[in-house]
Amino acid sequence: MNPTTTMPDTFAARLEHVQSRIREAAQQTGRNPADITLLPVSKTFGEAAIREAMDCGLQRFGENKVQEIVAKQAQLADTPAQWVMIGHLQTNKARDVARYATEIQSLDRLSLATALERRLQAEGRSIDALVQVKTSPEPSKYGLAPEELPGFLREVAQNMPSLRIKGLMTMAINDKNPEAIRACFRLLRQLRDQMREEAIDGIHMEKLSMGMSGDFAIAIEEGATEIRIGTALFGHRPYGDAYYWPESRKPDTENQPDN
Numbered sequence: 001m002n003p004t005t006t007m008p009d010t011f012a013a014r015l016e017h018v019q020s021r022i023r024e025a026a027q028q029t030g031r032n033p034a035d036i037t038l039l040p041v042s043k044t045f046g047e048a049a050i051r052e053a054m055d056c057g058l059q060r061f062g063e064n065k066v067q068e069i070v071a072k073q074a075q076l077a078d079t080p081a082q083w084v085m086i087g088h089l090q091t092n093k094a095r096d097v098a099r100y101a102t103e104i105q106s107l108d109r110l111s112l113a114t115a116l117e118r119r120l121q122a123e124g125r126s127i128d129a130l131v132q133v134k135t136s137p138e139p140s141k142y143g144l145a146p147e148e149l150p151g152f153l154r155e156v157a158q159n160m161p162s163l164r165i166k167g168l169m170t171m172a173i174n175d176k177n178p179e180a181i182r183a184c185f186r187l188l189r190q191l192r193d194q195m196r197e198e199a200i201d202g203i204h205m206e207k208l209s210m211g212m213s214g215d216f217a218i219a220i221e222e223g224a225t226e227i228r229i230g231t232a233l234f235g236h237r238p239y240g241d242a243y244y245w246p247e248s249r250k251p252d253t254e255n256q257p258d259n
């Protein structure tokens with residue numbers, strides 16, 4: 001153990017610790033831990049840290065800035081690393097996601113879906129996508145409003161064959177009260193179940209990507225099929241998130257028109 005934090009020193013030990021907490025949370029609610037996928041979030045961490053994670057058997061990495069995906073896929077071109085976009089994406093950067101990501105979990109508006117579809121067709125590729133839903137009233141959180149979901153899914157199903165919708169993603173409210181966090185996760189699961197009942201052709205509604213280092217046990221209790229873990233695996237990021245993603249604190253104007 002590192003004396004200044006309670007975090008184990010090696011990636012392997014931190015991974016083992018997170019996996020045992022996943023097993024515990026799953027067992028508490030009678031779920032099979034094998035039904036919960038761990039997405040390591042490598043944002044701000046460099047090539048060496050990612051190679052250490054790959055030595056432990058991990059291959060998919062979540063990033064929330066497309067510039068980091070572009071840089072890291074080049075540095076790790078000799079490996080089978082796969083890149084999952086989980087952050088807010090400006091429409092004018094859709095090309096790099098279409099080119100380098102295997103998946104996007106932050107599909108949050110029609111203008112972005114349209115831009116991605118066009119770029120994916122140009123690249124001759126298709127990618128898995130989760131629709132990010134806004135489940136909390138915080139102004140800093142991106143995502144489609146729940147009531148926009150059915151119309152959005154129909155539009156993608158009809159016109160965007162390169163986007164394979166697999167489910168939903170959310171970020172819970174930043175709140176000390178675990179019940180406020182739980183309510184966000186529960187809402188996402190209910191929306192997933194409702195959208196499943198609509199049975200829109202070409203839309204798969206299995207996945208629920210929800211839960212981060214601070215709240216993943218609650219997310220697992222509420223049905224998460226995938227949790228996105230940065231800090232608990234890679235360690236603390238040297239500055240607060242607002243330093244790296246100032247845009248995540250105040251939605252930009254580019255995002256406004258179709259919200």
Ligand SMILES: *Cc1c(COP(=O)(O)O)cnc(C)c1O
Pocket residue numbers: 041043064086087171211212213214228229230231232
């Ligand atoms: C950074 C980030 C995470 C991981 O957060 P941690 O608290 O470090 O585990 C998960 N999801 C998204 C969208 C993120 O940007």
